[in-house]
Amino acid sequence: MANDALALSEIDAFYGDSHVLHDVSLRLGDGRLLGLLGRNGAGKSSSMHVAVGLLPPRRGAVTVYGRQVTGRAPEAIAALGVALVPQGRRVFKSLTVRENLAVAGRRPRGGLPMLWTLETVATLFPRLRERGKQIAGSLSGGEQQMLAIGRALMSNPRVLLMDEPSEGLAPQIVAEVMSTIRRLKAEGLSIVLVEQNAKLVADVADDIVILNSGRVVVEGSAADLRRRGIDLRQHLGIY
């Protein structure tokens, strides 16, 4: 649909011979936050890789604001305003903090004012300003996470994909990250939040999709799921 910020339709994707996504469809409404849940290996990261062009799907389509981007290069999709905070952060380890941010800098589309610059990102994460000249590989996990988020913001995206931003972080840092996500949402960004942690998502998500073994098993608005009494943990838990 045209007012979807990002849509994956009927995606089948493979890593080598391993069939990781089976007929997966996801829709992220403009200005909404989609929580994407599932266990390890459920296909969450693969979906994100399909969205940014790192994993070309064997079947199905990807659209960004109604525009077909299936099979296009990652840098072309980035130019349309899609940014990824990848799983495991993947900051450029040999670059300084400032350089990590600078290389991702990009003007917003359509001549909109620059919302995110080195300055504003540093205001959002004061720690990054302090560490500006430090090599990113030497940062703590939490700082690397902030850097990964900051790097994604530097491209002034319309769609932000966050792949397990809470992974491996201490609880108070997770709380910080979550409050940042709320803020970004309030500023109108369309966000996909990928998580194994159901509780984190349930608090902020407008819509929720649960993947299991590469298939969509639950899907609906957060309120709707709550009303239907669906226990997210049942699909995620280790019981």
Add this chain to the structure above:
Amino acid sequence: MRNLDKSFGGLCVTAAVSLSVEPGERRLIIGPNGAGKTTLFNLITGELSPDRGAITLFDRDITRVPSHRRFHLGIARTYQIITLFQGETLLRNVTLSLLGLSRLRWNPFVRLGRQEGLLARAHETLARVALDHLAERPLAQTSYGERRRVEIAMALAQNPRILLLDEPFAGLSIEERRDVRRLVTGIPRDVTIVMIEHDMDVALDFAERITVLHFGEVVVEGTRAEVVAHPRTKEIYLGE
């Protein structure tokens, strides 16, 4: 008899992990991505060397034993990413595994194709994983699920005392999962098994004890019920 006891520290991925596994035990290791599970396996097999700490195998200190020798001492492993010989037949894959522990591997004169004893054992091993009917098929022409079973067959062929399984169910369909599960359950008790797995439905049944790794540390260890009930497990997995 202590089976496997390792402690090490100072690595960025795994900080001071101590783990001991009893002979014949079925141990499951779980933890989020990046928790250091595969690193742990690599340390046990010597594919990585620890900065500190010691690894003992049946009361023998193997910390200084070169990696390839350790597999002669009864360790066998599978890989999370299938690491097989693509161009060779299933039979040849398993034969290579048997050959690895045989003195014959240095022999440049005899014909490998005429080593009846070796080939018979390779067929036997393939039969154990119900793939003997595909023995002559090149690996590249088999399904992903079949390859997972070949991975396990390769390890079984080494006649291990300790089998390290790294995500044996990853990327499998439900039916394939059932096959692999049956296979793993059927491994005799004199083989100790340590398994990394995310698929709890399959893995929990199998495990007697579970170790939860998080950020290179053992957070929880105990029986299935203990681990599931433990608050830290819930925190890591459910954010509660």
Add this chain to the structure above:
Amino acid sequence: MDMSLTLVLAVNSLTLGGLLFLLSAGFSLIFGLMKIPNLTHGSFFMLGGYVAASLIGWGVDFWSAALLSGLLVAAFGGIVERLILRRLAGAELAQVLVTLGLSFMVADVCLTVWTGDPIRIDTPSALRGATSVLGVAFPAYRLAISVIAVLFAAALWALLDQTRLGAMIRAGVDDPAMARVVGIRVSRLFTLVFCLGAWLAGFAGVIGGPILSVYPGLDQEMLPLALVVVILGGSGSLLGSLVGSFIVGFLYNFGQALFPELAYVVLFLPMLVVLVLRPQGLFGRQAG
């Protein structure tokens, strides 16, 4: 050995070291950043010298010829990279073979065009004479080459370490997939790096002309020296290239004077020592 001979050898060593730096910095960049073992690098050097010799013959002045010749070599390098090497991305063996095959072809074309006789490029007139340093007279041009090398080292360092472009290149090396997701056109940057490396080699071939001359076989003579520098200094490290180049420059000249028969072997000794003690090179990063 008397004092003045030592000084002369030292200056010659600095000169050769400077030339080797220009040559090997490009090789090291291409090898370290793009993982391409560019065995045409010696050919770039030789080609630069030949093209400039012709340009100068047509009346172009030395420095313009050096810049222009470098650009032509860079363009040639860019074509090779985009048309051939790009198709072989990740296939190291294929890249080794293709660049080697190309080096045969270039050598043969050069032989056809410029014949088998050595061509001497005249020293630029401004630098003809000698300069006196500490009361000893040195050929000005040889000193100039060392200075140029150090200036280029500084400029390359500034480009790679201090600019956004340099940071983007390094990001592309750190994690190419993620760099693309961030919006960096990694493939275009790599072409640029390849051209830059080719330019450096071509330029080095020109300014080396007044000292070494240009002749068939120069390519096969220079390439191993670049390899030694990179193995010694560590691939992808500018500092490694700089230090390695001067080590090789000194060993070559002093080896030649002290053990004329074994000069070439002496050259390789430190490389062997480094391989045994520190396989990643003096300034290389640990692999993996």
Add this chain to the structure above:
Amino acid sequence: MKRVVVAAALASLATAPLWVGGTYYVNIASQILIAAIFALGINVLVGYAGLVTLGHAGLFGIAAYAGARLMNHGHGHVVVAAGALAVTLVGAAVFAALALRGEGLGFVMITVALGQIVWGVAYRWISITNGDNGISVSGRPSPLGLSLASPANFYWATFVVFLAAVASMAIFVASPFGASVRGTRDQPRRMNALGYHVWMIRFLAFLFSGFWSGVAGLLYIYYNQFVGPQVVALTASAEALLMVISGGAATLLGPIAGAMLVVIVKNVASAYIERWNFVLGAIFVAIVVFMPEGLVPGTVRRWRGAMAALRPRAAPAAPAPGGGGR
């Protein structure tokens, strides 16, 4: 079918001096056999062990130089052969120990450097190698009283050695050790996990490869009765590698076909084309870009493809190769 072809090929090779017509062609046939032995040796490393070497002309040259020096010292041919091969094996061991410090491209670079060291010695260490002037020897050996002075006799002697090389390759490939070597090429990590000593396997493969390179170098000095530095130049290593790659690495026939191609292009074509090096380089590039698996496997594949297309019902397409991963 295959046996008939091989038997026919062997018969025509064995009788070559009788039908190729003229001393010139018999000599070229000898050159092809020497090159083929060399290529078979390199193929052990490049093809079966997956280790690309660009320094093997160094080993070839060590054998040639050692043989020449020993002959000029007046030693008998048994001493010459044994001595030269022993020296080559020591050289190969040193090469291997150093080159195996590097992985992948590092290995290639080190072999280039090692080859250049030998070149430097050949070119500059005049008291040992006579530098640019090279070393001449007089007379070919007469094993068991058979003179090899005539081109045809030399050809047949070389042919016998060639058969021995081919046989040793065939035995090696089918042996458990051959399987070990190929295993270290495809999955070194898995091989380690299966209990194989990967380094030692590669080291031994290097020695085996060096041995046949040495045999080829020795035959070369017998044939040519002169050795100079150009024998150990990087170009020579590259040419030899080209034989292996163009014919098809990791096959038995490939290096032989490649040797034939390169020697013929070099000798025959250079009579018609002035610049054969360009042609050689162009073949190199074309093969890598268009037929990366080499001429023999490439032709076989195309032939099979054509045959399969002719058959009415082809077998179902195999799934794409490539390791699964996540």
